[in-house]
Amino acid sequence: MKNLKILSITLIIFLFANTSIFSQSVTGLQVVENVYNRPVGEDMTADLTMTLINSSGKERVRTIKQFSRDFGEIEKKIMFFVKPADVKNTSFMTWGYDEEGKDDDQWIYLPALKKTKRISSDSKSDYFMGSDFTYDDLGDRHPTQDTHTILREEELNGEACYVVESIPKDEDYMYSKTITWIIKDKWIGLKKDFYDEDEDLLKTLTVEKYEDIKGFLIISHTEMKNVQKNHKTIMELKNIEINTGISKSKFTERIMTRGI
């Protein structure tokens, strides 16, 4: 089995809530906090397709069915792998906590071994399933972990954006900085550049599509390109359902082992 850990695959990374902030007074931290705090519904079901494309254009495809629900202080997610065939019926479950400093709990069910294993959530710099997304890229990085500065305001793909530079407070973090283009009136991160420890451009994330579902803006198509390796990952969410009332019993070992 690959080096896998459960994580946020919501793709709702750069959304916002509060639209009452005026551009004249907004700070970099406020912009990113509004992206971070944007309401995204209590629960979500979706089919995720992840296409990995290497430098010679060869594609590998991973398909995942995922469920998530916010229980207040705990957010629970469960994922079932559909493709490729050798990881079919593998499932992951994660419980993420609002409590500061409390690590996520994560489990993986390996159908060949018929075993549910607890795994560490420590390696956030690991890449998810061979993609160009690290676990941290896919999760909710708290705004207070970085220092944010608005560099300028400019238009991207016809949308007025803040361009925000974020420098991690932890000097050992895997990126030296990120620069994000955040849509002013929608508070969606439309593009994000990741810089490596030598401050060279490493990866670029672009949002290709976002949808309004039950009043929530959901990013449904993103691409992450590693410009140093010339490797690309396309993530697409389909059949997205919001606030369907997913039962809490969905997020149990029973369902991990039984499957979708």
Add this chain to the structure above:
Amino acid sequence: MRKIFLIMLITFSYSIFAQSVDFSGYVRNYPGMLVGNGSNDFVILQNTFNLNIEKSFDNSSFKVNPMIYHNYSDSLYFRLREAYIDLYFDNFDLRVGKQQIVWGKADGVFITDIVSPKDLFEFLLPEFDEIRIGVEGAKFNYYVGNNTFEIVWLPVFTPTKFAAPNSVWAVTPTFPITPTFDRSKLRVQSSLENSELFLKYSALTEYIDYEIMGGYMWDDDPTMFSSFVPDSAGSMNLVISPEHKRLSLVGGSFSTTLGPLVVRGESAFYFGKYFNTNNPTINQGVVQKDYIHYMVGTDFNLFDVNFSMQFIQKVIMDYEDIIVSNQLFNGEYSNMMTFLARYSMLNETLDLELFSYYDFEFDDALIRPRMLYDFSDTINLQFGANIFTGTEGMFGQYNKNDMIYGKIIYSF
């Protein structure tokens, strides 16, 4: 008659396909060559077809998992690994049929993971899902949140399967004089009073996962009872009567995280296992003792390499020096460890792995370096070696079986 059968078969097949039964599995080519005895013999030239046939409904499902092994001698070995039906209710599930059951938190060792016996046709070299034998029975699971109460009832006893006598993995027991064997008591009749029962309570929580279990079963490995029987010339012959005996155990396991570490433990207390002694004239050459089997281990990541280490110990209680050592028990204390390192590269298309068992008592080991490459989403290539060190013990006994092998696996 044939026509009727054919029509029935076609009708059945069509109805199966029409209901979208899910087919998955793999085809595997697996050559392995001995390099330890200078022979360069291809002891493994194997083609395997593994088919999972599954169908899920709202409140039920079924799975049938046949496996066919084709060997170089043109022999076919058919295994029905699993064939069961699941029934789902609000708070409980019932699974009936042939099924593999896996308990415990240890990897590569069997402490509380004793419901499904082992098929040692190639020692411990196959993948663990191939080592385990499906057992015929019923499993009842009752759920309260993330707490599970499990009852397993097996009306049919399935013993350990050992390698064929002509296999390089065959183990020949040694006796002070050449015995004759009386296998009349070896088979355990399938009856209600001979059934096996296992209970488990498990919980998955924020802080720790744990299991508490117990079992009333048969010892998967037969006890070798000895007796002396006079022959027609009046000489006394040593007669060995292999017989499975009842065995009980209680145990438990846990798994938790401590910062970047996953810490695991597992332990079982076995009641009344028979051990062979060095005096076949007393008490049929056996003595009954309790023993403890436990493991502590950790998993962690360092420099992008995933590591896993386990220490395993067996302790025979109220030990007596007359107990004969064997591959599994070497004296009062038997100490072993396992080590796993795995590094993924090229966007997880290439994995380098090293897995090893080391036995402190016999100073023997099995070292298994392996390279795995995903040629595509469906084709996986493997190349590896099995290196046995030492001269005695579970691994040292195979010191002439060092092997290199390759595998091509097509998954569908």
